[in-house]
Amino acid sequence: MIQAITTNEIIVSEKESVTLPKGYKAGGMHCGIKRKRLDLGYIVSDVPAAVAGVYTTNLFQAAPLLVTQESIAKENKIQAILVNSGNANACTGEQGLADALTMQKEFAYEMGIQDHLVAVTSTGVIGELLPMGNITNGIKQILQKEYENEENFKKAILTTDTSTKEIAVQFTIDGKTVSIGGAAKGSGMIHPNMATMLGFVTTDANIAHEDLLSALREVTNTTFNMITVDGDTSTNDMVLVMANGLAENNELTKDHSEWDVFKQGLQIVCESLAKKIARDGEGATKLVEVKVNGAFSTNAARAVGKSIISSNLVKTAIYGTDPNWGRIVTAIGYSGVPVEPTAIKVSIGPFTVFENGLPSQFIEEEVKEYLESENVKLIVELNQGDSCATAWGCDLTYDYVKINASYRT
Structure with a gap:
C-alpha cells in the first residue's frame, strides 16, 4: 500500500x-x-x-x-x-x-x-x-x-x-x-x-x-x-x-x-x-534513453532525440553492443536541425566517443561492457543554447522480425 x-x-x-x-x-x-x-x-x-x-x-x-x-x-x-x-x-x-x-x-x-x-x-x-x-x-x-x-x-x-x-x-x-x-x-x-x-x-x-x-x-x-x-x-x-x-x-x-x-x-x-512501453518493445532486451542538451529550442532538442532513437542502425548497434558512434552522429545530421558538427559532443553512458567533429579516444571493451546493461543512455551536447529533451526507445533484435513476420499466424 x-x-x-x-x-x-x-x-x-x-x-x-x-x-x-x-x-x-x-x-x-x-x-x-x-x-x-x-x-x-x-x-x-x-x-x-x-x-x-x-x-x-x-x-x-x-x-x-x-x-x-x-x-x-x-x-x-x-x-x-x-x-x-x-x-x-x-x-x-x-x-x-x-x-x-x-x-x-x-x-x-x-x-x-x-x-x-x-x-x-x-x-x-x-x-x-x-x-x-x-x-x-x-x-x-x-x-x-x-x-x-x-x-x-x-x-x-x-x-x-x-x-x-x-x-x-x-x-x-x-x-x-x-x-x-x-x-x-x-x-x-x-x-x-x-x-x-x-x-x-x-x-x-x-x-x-x-x-x-x-x-x-x-x-x-x-x-x-x-x-x-x-x-x-x-x-x-x-x-x-x-x-x-x-x-x-x-x-x-x-x-x-x-x-x-x-x-x-x-x-x-x-x-x-x-x-515501460519502450522497454517492452517487441523482442527488445534494453531500454535506450537519449538525452539531448544545449539545443537552441526544445523542439530542436526533441527532433534530434527522436532522430537518434528512431534509427534502426543505432538500435541494432546497441543490441550488438557495438559502440558505433558514427551511426549516432549520422542520425543527428539528418534530424533536420541545423547543427555545428565541430561543436557536438556524444557520449555512450559515461564514455565520450565523439567531440569537436572528431572521434574521441576510448577503450572499446569498456564501452561494449556498458552496452550490455539493460538500461543504456546516449548523451548529446549540441552546445547551441539552453534547451534539452529526452527520448526513449529500445534495441532492435532478431526477435522483432520473428514476432512481426508471424503476427497473424
Whole structure:
C-alpha cells in the first residue's frame, strides 16, 4: 500500500493503478476474440468524469476512435471505457463503425447510463471484423463480480506485450488526498507521433475539462510523443484521462496555487508508462534513453532525440553492443536541425566517443561492457543554447522480425 502523504510530496506506488483513485473499478475477461487469453476489459467510474484524450495521427483512424471522439465532444464527460484486444476494428468500413457503436450501446445498457458516456477502443489485427456474438455475450457478463479485478483489466488490453504496465501516485491538493493511476499497453507499432499506444489514466481530482486537456497535451509532448519502438504509428491508439472529482479538492485550473503539483503527478504517471512501453518493445532486451542538451529550442532538442532513437542502425548497434558512434552522429545530421558538427559532443553512458567533429579516444571493451546493461543512455551536447529533451526507445533484435513476420499466424 502507499505510505502516508505529506503536503505537496508525490508518493509513487507501482502496485496499484487505475483503481487507486476514489470511485473507480476495473475488470476483464476472456470473451472469445483470442483463443485463451483475456481480451475484453473495462474501467468504470461511480459518477460521470471529465475526460481528455489524445489520438493517433494516422489518417486511417479505427472505428472505435471515431465513435469515442464523437461521444466525448457531446459534453466532455465519460463514465466508462470498454476495451477489446486481439482485433483492432480498423479498416472495417461501415460494419466496423456499426460494431463499435454496438459495443458502446450494449455496455451503456448494462451500466444503465447514456451511450455517449462510454468510450470504446480496440487493439489487435487490422482489417478483420469483430466477432460481435462473442463480444456482446461478454459485455452481458463482464460487470459480474467474478470479473472485477484490476489485474484482469491490465491483462485484457495486451497484444504482443510481455508484461502489464501500471503506476499510481498520490499527493495533496487543498488538503485533500488526490490520486492518479495509469495503465497502458504497447509493444509494437510505436513511434513518437501521438498517439502511440493505449493509455488509460484515472484521477479523482476535481479539474475542468479544458485544463485537463491542456495538461495532457503538454505532458504527452514530453512522454508518449518521445518514445519509439519501430517507427510505425498505429491506426487505433489513444490516451484517455478521466477525472471524477471525488477527491473534493477545489476545482483545479492553471491559476490554482497547486496546479504544478497535479501536472507533476500526471507527468510522473505518463513518463513511467511511456518508458515501460519502450522497454517492452517487441523482442527488445534494453531500454535506450537519449538525452539531448544545449539545443537552441526544445523542439530542436526533441527532433534530434527522436532522430537518434528512431534509427534502426543505432538500435541494432546497441543490441550488438557495438559502440558505433558514427551511426549516432549520422542520425543527428539528418534530424533536420541545423547543427555545428565541430561543436557536438556524444557520449555512450559515461564514455565520450565523439567531440569537436572528431572521434574521441576510448577503450572499446569498456564501452561494449556498458552496452550490455539493460538500461543504456546516449548523451548529446549540441552546445547551441539552453534547451534539452529526452527520448526513449529500445534495441532492435532478431526477435522483432520473428514476432512481426508471424503476427497473424
